[in-house]
Amino acid sequence: RGTGIAILGIYVADTAYLASRMPKIGETISGSGFSLGPGGKGSNQAVAAGRAGADVHFISKIGNDPFGKMALEIYEQTGVTAEIEVMDDMPSGAAFIFVNDETGDNAIIVYPGAAGTISIADVEKHRDVIEAANVFVTQLEQPAEAALKALQIARTAGVTTVFNPAPANPFDAACYGLTDYFVPNESEAAAIVGFEIETEQDARRAGEEFLKLGVKTALITLGEKGVYIHSPTLSRLIPAISNAPAIDTSGAGDAFIGGFATALSEGLEVEAAVQFGCATAGIAVTRRGTAPAMPTRDEIDALLRISEGRA
Ligand code: ATP
Secondary structure (H helix, E strand, C coil), rough: CCCEEEEEECCCEEEEEEECCCCCCCCCCCCEEEEEEEECHHHHHHHHHCCCCEEEEEEEEEEEEEHHHHHHHHHHHCCCEEHHHHHCCCCCEEEEEEEEEECCCCEEEECCCHHHCCHHHHHHHHHHHHHCCCCEEECCCCCCHHHHHHHHHHCCCCEEEECCCCCCCCHHHHHHHHHEEEEEEEHHHHHHCCCCCCCCHHHHHHHHHHHHHHCCEEEEEEEHHEEEEEEEEEEEEEEEEECCCCCCCHHHHHHHHHHHHHHCCCCHHHHHHHHHHHHHHHHHCCCCCCCCHHCHHHHHHHHHHHHHHCC
C-alpha cells in the first residue's frame, strides 16, 4: 500500500478587485483595493494538506509565466511536491474576482488556462504518483474525463478516493462507483439530488441518494453547521469547530478536504478525520484569503484539543 496524498486539480491566480459596484460595459471605475494570491480548488486543497503535515503530491499544469512561478513558490513553502507540467504555449489559470467593498458579495470569472488542457494522457503520465499514494483527491475544475481516469487508476490500485464534485459541472456517472468519500457542499449536493439541503434530514436523504448512486460514504459540507456523514453504518452531523469569528469563508471547503485527506492518509477513522478537517477549515475561515489562510499542524492540533476539552 502507498503512503501520502495525490491530488489532481487546477491552479489559478486569484486576482481580487474591491469596488463599490461592478462597472458597466464600456465604463471604467476606481477600485478601493486589490489582492493577488494562489487559488484553484485542487491547489488550495494541496496547500491545506501540506500545511497540515501531509506528504502531498499535486498533479496539474501551469504556464511559463509569473502566475505559474507564484504557484511553484507556494508549493515550495508549504511542502507540496509539484507534479506539474509547465506549458510554453498556454498561460497559467487566473480568476477575476470582483468584491463589493460594502457587502462582500462577489462575481467571478475563472479561466483555467494550462490546467484546462489536462487530458486523459496527462493523467496517465502521472499514474505512478496516484498509485504510490494511499489517498487520492480530485474535483471538477479540470476536464471531467481526467477526473474519471484518475479515479479509475486510484481504485484499481486500492487507493482511497475522495471526490469533490465542485463546481457543479456534469461528470460521468461511473465516478460514483469509484468514490470512497463523496464530498459536495450544500448547493453541489442539491444540484445532483434535485432538492434543497436545509436541514440534517435533507442531508441524510441526499446521502442516501449518493449511496444508491454508488459512493461508499457521503460527506456533505454544511458551512457553519459542519459536515453530515452518511454511510451504510453511520449517519450523523459532525459540528463545525471554531475558536474565533469567521471573517472570510472562501476556501473553507478546500481547507476541510485538505485536512480530511491528511487525517485519512494517517489512518484515522472517518469521524476523527472529519473532525480534523473541520478544525482545519475552522481556522482557515478566521483569516483572509484561501491558500494563505490554511493553518499549520500545530494550530489544528491546538484547536482540536480545545474542542475536545469542551465536549
Ligand atoms: P467555499 O466554497 O467557500 O470554499 P464550501 O461551500 O465548499 O466553501 P462549506 O460547506 O461552506 O464549503 O464549508 C466547508 C467546511 O468549513 C464546513 O463543513 C465547516 O466545517 C467549515 N466552515 C465553514 N464555515 C464555517 C464557519 N463560519 N465557522 C466554522 N467552520 C466553518
